[in-house]
Amino acid sequence: MTQQTTSSRPDLVIRTIPFDLATALRRNGAFDLHWFDDKGISYLAIGYSFALEYAERFINLADTVLPRFIKDEALRRREGAFNRQEANHAKYHRVLNDLTGSGSPTAEQYNPRVYDFFYADYKTFREPLMKRLFEPKNQHELFAAVNETIFRRAAFETVTCLTGLTYFDYFFDAGRLSQTLSATRTPAVLYLFGYHLAEELEHCATAFEVYDEIFHEPVWTAQSLELAFGNPARSIEREVESAAFFAARRRGDDLSLSDLHDNEFAAKQRETQASTLAPGFHPAHGAVAEQKDYFIAKWEREWEPLLREKVLAQIS
Ligand SMILES: [Fe+2]
Numbered sequence: 001m002t003q004q005t006t007s008s009r010p011d012l013v014i015r016t017i018p019f020d021l022a023t024a025l026r027r028n029g030a031f032d033l034h035w036f037d038d039k040g041i042s043y044l045a046i047g048y049s050f051a052l053e054y055a056e057r058f059i060n061l062a063d064t065v066l067p068r069f070i071k072d073e074a075l076r077r078r079e080g081a082f083n084r085q086e087a088n089h090a091k092y093h094r095v096l097n098d099l100t101g102s103g104s105p106t107a108e109q110y111n112p113r114v115y116d117f118f119y120a121d122y123k124t125f126r127e128p129l130m131k132r133l134f135e136p137k138n139q140h141e142l143f144a145a146v147n148e149t150i151f152r153r154a155a156f157e158t159v160t161c162l163t164g165l166t167y168f169d170y171f172f173d174a175g176r177l178s179q180t181l182s183a184t185r186t187p188a189v190l191y192l193f194g195y196h197l198a199e200e201l202e203h204c205a206t207a208f209e210v211y212d213e214i215f216h217e218p219v220w221t222a223q224s225l226e227l228a229f230g231n232p233a234r235s236i237e238r239e240v241e242s243a244a245f246f247a248a249r250r251r252g253d254d255l256s257l258s259d260l261h262d263n264e265f266a267a268k269q270r271e272t273q274a275s276t277l278a279p280g281f282h283p284a285h286g287a288v289a290e291q292k293d294y295f296i297a298k299w300e301r302e303w304e305p306l307l308r309e310k311v312l313a314q315i316s
């Protein structure tokens with residue numbers, strides 16, 4: 001079996017997962033949330049899975065408005081590919097999320113799948129912004145809503161980019177994959193995040209390029225960093241934790257904040273963030289751009305085929 005790809009541009013590839021994800025996650029039984037030897041890392045992944053699906057559906061919805069503000073033809077095409085990648089990510093994460101027994105999401109006006117643990121966030125932060133984007137009172141309000149939406153998307157893509165760098169570094173690089181595999185009960189979870197984060201590394205710069213083209217100013221300044229990362233109530237981390245705690249309680253697991261914060265992956269993530277994120281940060285420039293290309297190439301040539309083989313061996 002080969003991984004199917006269709007390319008809209010050499011650097012943005014719309015991948016598909018080359019096996020039945022639900023079957024691979026269940027491994028002939030029920031999906032076990034303890035997919036990895038470390039409880040905190042297991043639940044962080046579950047939390048990310050929910051937070052990613054939730055956010056990616058807003059990205060796709062916003063994209064019904066945003067392309068008309070992009071004049072550059074090539075960038076508009078890249079924006080389209082970016083959105084197709086995100087639509088696939090939400091679709092695949094839904095498969096995992098549905099297997100966790102964490103309840104049924106409800107369809108709301110601006111998101112077809114809002115889980116109970118995101119409902120307050122939806123009503124407080126997401127719905128008002130989407131309302132201004134889709135039903136603006138005037139042009140000024142529309143432009144402000146476009147600015148906020150594109151800024152928040154770039155902030156989200158900053159997090160997925162740094163998470164991708166951390167993920168491949170911690171679980172895969174420098175010969176660590178064999179150790180990772182021995183601590184992994186369900187390699188399909190590793191595969192899902194590997195596939196997803198490789199595409200995040202590919203497209204995070206597109207979110208910045210769209211911001212650059214429309215607003216002609218850097219996404220990250222001291223002030224905007226404080227705005228996005230200095231308010232825990234609005235952070236992506238908060239969404240990840242809400243989902244992780246909800247899933248753990250459903251399973252009857254005692255999960256603490258320290259489990260989520262004090263594991264090795266979380267520590268590595270903080271390290272990556274501290275060494276990378278500064279005013280002027282842009283994922284198309286500097287050392288980050290090189291690291292991204294290195295990890296994407298390793299995923300394609302080495303880690304993806306190996307992991308695919310492991311998954312197929314479990315379900316065949
Ligand atoms: Fe994504």
Ligand SMILES: [Fe+2]
Binds near residue numbers: 157160200203204
């Ligand atoms: Fe993304």
